[in-house]
Amino acid sequence: MSDAKEKYEVVIGLEVHAQLATESKLFCGDSASFGAEPNTHVSPITLAHPGTLPKTNKKAVEYAVKMGIACHCEIAPFTYFSRKNYFYPDLPKGYQVSQNVHPICDKGYITIHTNGTKRNVLLDHIHLEDDAGKSIHDLYPDYTCIDLNRAGTPLIEIVSLPDMHSAEEAFQYVTEIRRLVRWIGICDGNMEEGSLRCDANVSIRLKGEIKLGTKVEVKNLNSIRNVKRAIEFEVERMIKMVENGEKIIQQTRSYDADKNITFALRDKEEANDYRYFPEPDLAPIELTEKDVQRIKELLPALPQDLQADFVEKYGLSAYDAEQLTLEKDTADFFLQTANISNQYKAIANWITGPLRQLANDQQIDFSQLQMAPEQIAGTIQIIDEGKVNFSIASSKILPALLGNPDATALDIATKENLLQTSDTGELEAWIDEALASMPDKVKEYQKGKKGLIGLFVGQVKKISKGKADPKITTELLQQKLG
């Protein structure tokens, strides 16, 4: 099998739907929020009552353009909606309002990193459309339930060219999209709640072949990990088929995460004729260069730009810069803290280490951590001044600062008696105790194994529960041991 694999090139194109985090729906004032009681965000417009008309939500247009700018797309100066006609009970109007001819954002790319190399995955376009409602088939045996809260909520569909060649690339691509949409604040990126959805078009061809192989569309990929697993499964299935002399047929398949398999939903022959035509109820969207410029100014600095800044202006390593820009909140926190303190490397370490750990432990977003940049700057300062060491600060001071906005690290260290001591009397007592506990090592040291000094210092720290100032301890030890 592994030999056979080498013969083929995998070709993947992804269609990623991102639900825009606007307050209201794409064409009416109903709330677009997730999780309400079924069928409570349903005005006559959402329900497609006779005579109702759509009106475009300007915020949704702005969000789509933001994503277009972040993905280096060409923003269309003139664009319009089309109707995609089909019947389904969760589609009240009998058509979806989408864009099939002139999408709002054309071309563009998304930068991914795989195995240490950087590559731009090319986009075909990004378009705006409204979502359907939800059909719930498994609540009652004889009925399908329809929840139309989601009907009409705004989506963008980010359509890549068939430009990815491994499941890993697809994984990195979706990861990057999720980071981007969250970064620019247009989508919460939650795949479990369906705010971010992905369909994969997968095909294989012999290496060197120019013509694309027959593609299969895989749906129902509800996590980034499943995008990868489903593609891996599908590629394997296809190679097996071709190796066995079978023909791949163009079809739509669904991924079953429990069994880690894909199965056929429908063949191409059954494909709908959607009878697209320009939506006559909506005025076209016209965007001047000035409009695009205005929207551009609303965008935060993008991760790639910040990474470069972090390396060039703050002297961080490329790794730290990348870690800090995994999410916007950590990058923002870095910048805010770096405004008060110039210990950039230390700030980066605190954010990517103890602070992120704290958020993970509590299963909250970084932004929900109740911690002020001033508090971290203060913590770094007292470490720098030798008043506490890092381990005490992260294990004792940090938890006490959390949710305690008025407290400073120094307050807590003082109150909790955590300040390192430079009182030689107390230190000498600890040193004596330490040395007494390891007479052999003392002898070895005195015979010339000077490297053992670290061990003694460590022992003193342990006995002092971290309060011993390592610098003074070392000096005293050296004096004592001669």
Next chain:
Amino acid sequence: MFSFSSIEEYLRDLLHGRTTCKEAVQYFLDNISSAQHLNAFLEVYGAEALQRAAELDQQRQENPNSIGKLHGVVIGLKDVIIYKNHKLSAASKVLEGYEAVYNATAVERLLAEGAIVIGRQNCDEFAMGSSNENSAFGKVLNAKDNTRVPGGSSGGSAVAVQAGLCMVSLGSDTGGSVRQPADFCGIVGLKPSYGRVSRYGLIAYASSFDQIGIFGHNVADAALVLEVVAGEDEFDSTVSNEPVGSYVSNIKSNSDKKYKIACFRQALEHPILDAEIKTSIFNTIEKLKSEGHEIEMVDFDYLDYIVPTYYILTTAEASSNLSRFDGVRYGHRTKEKNVDLSAFYKKSRSEGFGIEVQKRIMLGSFVLSAGYFDAYFTKAQKVRQLLKKATKEIFSQYDLLIMPTVTAPAFRFGEKSEDPIEMYLSDIYTVFANLVGIPAISLPLYQHSNGMPFGLQVLAPMFKEDEMLQFSDKVMEIKAL
């Protein structure tokens, strides 16, 4: 004894205490009840209208200086215009049991100015038809000759005004559905510019053609109602923000402006046109010339393309607009059990929609389908663009355009139902205004030797309703002389 000739006079009588809203409503209710055979109304809101009339009478007594522009004006609504908490059918079985949950913007504005809605009016199902023979609730009779059609699709609304069953009616005009029945019934029928009146709350037939239109006994009444319903609306993104003119005072200003008017040679010389209509319009042209207006014959080579273009584009839009009537959320749902989803849709919709509507849905689905889209829809759209351009050029040289409204006066029931092409072709003079979006009005100027009335159509550039109405009022005066 109450009688009605114009809204202006009615309002004067109300303020001088010579009549009351209640008396007016009662008068129309009596007329409706003695004209039931015409089948103009699908439902009459008798008690409700009387109650509102009493409230308005009370209000007027307390505060005679602040009455609405349409205070006590008794209005009928074509049953495609949405009136909250009232049934709505579009003269179709597919909306069985449906009750409106909001008001159309136009209705909201009528009510705010004190109008009284007396009932909902019969029409061709989903406004598709030229004879009112396509209603699921029976045909409407022309009051002038009960063996003849009232025209369509707003037949009930036209007959209601013709037969004195209400003061004015709101209809809808997608390809002549206000002007043609007005012509057949001998009244004024006004189709505003596309985007002049909000379509919010008008059941969509063809979104880029539909406009709410007005039936009245005279130009001033139609102008007044237009003034009230027209203008911007946050619920319709195709409505224009062009300021609404003072149409009524404009008419009254009675300027003696001389107009430069175009007339399509191919329209008047078309073989389909009835000879008497042709002669009458030529006579009017001479009369207008003698009044000092300048009228010129203009070549217009696209005439034979407009009906096919119209039917391709309107059926395409209709096929999509009518998808929402699927029996899932409201309206008719098949009683058959144990059918799969596809059969559920087919049965619910086949049972609910009448033949003409089904025909147009299929036609529209066909012209939008893969492989045919460019040959039909795209091509028709290009023709529409050409027509718009040509129209703009004409109006760069002329103030107005005149044409017949119809090819022949009201025909007899069944006369054209066998030949849909002939029926569609008879829309040749009215669909033009909808294709290019301009305002048009049919003026009841003539009587045919067969006893039926017919009209003259006046068309104006986009949003030039003021000039069109001013001129129309003048033409009506000439007739009166």
